Amino acid sequence: MTVRVVLADDQSVVRAGFRALLDLTDDLVVVAEAADGIRAVEAVRTTRPDVVLMDIRMPGIDGIEATRRIAADRALDQVRVVMLTTYQVDAYIFEALRWGAAGFLLKDMEPDELRTAIRTVAAGQSLLAPAVTRSVVEEFVRLRVPEALGAERLDHLTGREREVMALVAAGFTNAEIGTELTMSPLTAKTHVSRAMIKLGARDRAQLVVLAYETGLVRVGER
Structure with missing residues (x-):
């Protein structure tokens, strides 16, 4: 099974880094990129990916609002959004979880962690270690x-x-x-x-x- 991924981040160097990594992985393919929240939603509606890697802070509309719009669209029920953040406890992560994000990843994660996370979310399983999710929510x-x-x-x-x-x-x-x-x-x-x-x-x-x-x-x- 090939997992289709959309990359949404306003920094082109970040997107390029993720794409280069995923392009080296046989079962993961980047189907679209977006530099802001509005384009991210449009890309998701157009390509219907399995997983979206969504930066929290982006121009236009941020990653939280983009996630809310994706989660509210019944035609996108199977799309899973993973938030990208620099900090393990981010003031915006809880809101993202409330609006439908499947979890979050740190941008400085190891390559194997990223690959495993994408596959896990695409399979419909829980992405985060429950203790981490719980600590953020609490x-x-x-x-x-x-x-x-x-x-x-x-x-x-x-x-x-x-x-x-x-x-x-x-x-x-x-x-x-x-x-x-x-x-x-x-x-x-x-x-x-x-x-x-x-x-x-x-x-x-x-x-x-x-x-x-x-x-x-x-x-x-x-």
Whole structure:
């Protein structure tokens, strides 16, 4: 399977570096580049890639707004956006996760890390180490969400789905959820998928954000 990638970064040298790296990889291909958020959205709508590497800060509209527009387009449901940042804890990453980003990568990552990350996201799996995702979410929930918001959204979930969602927020894999709740990993995956559908979450990263925002999980728990 060849993974189709769009590169969105306002620095041509950054795009050139990523393209040179991906061009050397048989199963990864760059189908478009963009130097700003508006062109990034246009490129995604035109090429329908599997993965977008999206810089957070770009002229026109930034990477967060571009991600929001991509996530809001039902025709692009299968597109996964990965934010590129210079800092591990970036003030904008939490907003990007809220609007549908599958995760984030540091620009100074090793080449093999980049290749693995792209393949992982394209396969629909969780990109980030759960602990890293959780630390980012906790930090910005602590700063921006003093009280639970939209807790009534959880009314649509079964008790088991709430349990599973809480464990996802704690960084558990499907296999670990299965062990914790005495079920198979496949059953755990099914509960995760149902919770995502009911809450309109694109992926596990958004599910983690929602778990904190709705008060299902509190900062500092587990």
